[in-house]
Amino acid sequence: MSWTGINERTFLAIKPDGYQRRLLGEIIRRFEKKGFRLVAMKIVQASEKLLKQHYIALQDKPFYDRLVKYMGSGPVVAMVWQGLDVVKTARLMIGETNPAHSLPGTIRGDFCIDVGRNVIHGSDSRESAEREIALWFQPDELVYWQDSAESWIYE
Ligand SMILES: Nc1ncnc2c1ncn2[C@@H]1O[C@H](COP(=O)(O)OP(=O)(O)OP(=O)(O)O)[C@@H](O)[C@H]1O
Numbered sequence: 001m002s003w004t005g006i007n008e009r010t011f012l013a014i015k016p017d018g019y020q021r022r023l024l025g026e027i028i029r030r031f032e033k034k035g036f037r038l039v040a041m042k043i044v045q046a047s048e049k050l051l052k053q054h055y056i057a058l059q060d061k062p063f064y065d066r067l068v069k070y071m072g073s074g075p076v077v078a079m080v081w082q083g084l085d086v087v088k089t090a091r092l093m094i095g096e097t098n099p100a101h102s103l104p105g106t107i108r109g110d111f112c113i114d115v116g117r118n119v120i121h122g123s124d125s126r127e128s129a130e131r132e133i134a135l136w137f138q139p140d141e142l143v144y145w146q147d148s149a150e151s152w153i154y155e
Helices: 017-018 026-035 049-053 064-071 086-094 107-111 125-136
Strands: 007-016 038-046 076-080 121-122
Touching: 007 026, 007 086, 007 125, 017 026, 017 064, 017 076, 026 038, 026 076, 026 086, 026 107, 049 086, 076 086, 086 107, 086 121, 086 125
Parallel strands: none
Antiparallel strands: 007 076, 007 121, 038 076
């Protein structure tokens, strides 16, 4: 299956603070109500190995070790969402990396304060999405389902 157009996919992860703070329902609701299609989801206690791979591009940053520890400090809800321009739109819905720069109405703008506790991750490009989905999911964990609302969501 091609991962473009309405089949574009992104990787989203509710971080341990989002999980502990009971924000799962609220966060998932936003993407669902937008019209995006949930094609995979699982609760993961992520290993240090997986998290180091996930954040490999940040390995030289001073906060890298803290980031890996934070992400491994509790359950993460790993998800794959599908839809037209989902990578870019999900990032807009999430807000800026630093919640202080995120507008109200975005997830980080509404639910968090500190850059080191920013409740959710979203892939920053289609290439990152493909890499991250392959890192967190086996191919058979993605569900291909017929969306009966599709003709109401897309012209
Ligand atoms: N200065 C910082 N201090 C502590 N943690 C930080 C800092 N900058 C970034 N982080 C953490 O590292 C994560 C990854 O940083 P990145 O620059 O890739 O931002 P992002 O793409 O908005 O976030 P994410 O990849 O989690 O969606 C951030 O979401 C945040 O949790």
